[in-house]
Amino acid sequence: MLLTKFDPMRDFRDLEERMASAFRLPEIGSELSNVSGFTPSVNTREGDYAYHVEVDLPGVKKDDIHVDLKDNVLTISGERKTKKEVKEKDYYKKESSYGKFQRSFTLPDNTDAENIEANCKDGVLEVVIPKVERSKKEAKKIKIK
Template identity: 40%
Template sequence: MSIIRRNNLLFPSLMNEFFKPDWFGGMENFEKNVPAVNIKENEKDFELEFAIPGMKRDDFNVEVDDNILTVSSEVKNEKETKDKNYTRREFSYSSFKRSFTLPETVDEDNINASYVDGILRLALPKKEEALPKPKRMIEIG
């Protein structure tokens, strides 16, 4: 795990944790229809964006357990048409699951998620102590 120094405090780099080569397990994840994810870090939070078009908000499960963020989905579709001479039955099934180890700087109690226009967005706010402090003058006594 790499470490970032901010305001003389050491923090693990979330970006490096997300992009460790062994984290994704190679290209086999992409062959199993695992959605792509963009990860951004700014001063106040981390943002994850999953490209998952054609689904509904209720199709997703987002949970945090023991410092692990898991995003998953399981969708089953069945359609049956009956006529005098035949019965036509179609069904499909799709699922995925992605897990991320969260750094200690993430405020797990205030994670937000939204799904708009095929993009699942997660905002992972940083804890107050992890936010950059503004410059201040110290009075000399």
């Protein structure tokens, strides 16, 4: 009789691996390996007077970036279009990387939507979302009828 150690999380790990393999990109060198999306990395932080969203957008022109605010949701979107070309005596290589991206963030209630600023420098977009002081309302007694 063979004894095996019981692992209650094994089924979850197997499921996680199957789900991850379904969304993996094809191997390098395969026909579909050049087809991939572009998802920029984002850093968010909260300061004393504002929230900061920093998005890494290497190779994206400022005119190809859109920052929109609708229904208290900040959406950063755009498209990256880059081409890398190498011409040598014995070979020619041209690589292109295209991809649309979109990231959305629900803003807290204490944000000043009228004074949001965005600045793009050296491939990094920084969006500064100022905070507003919440008016502290006094407690109110409600009569029961």
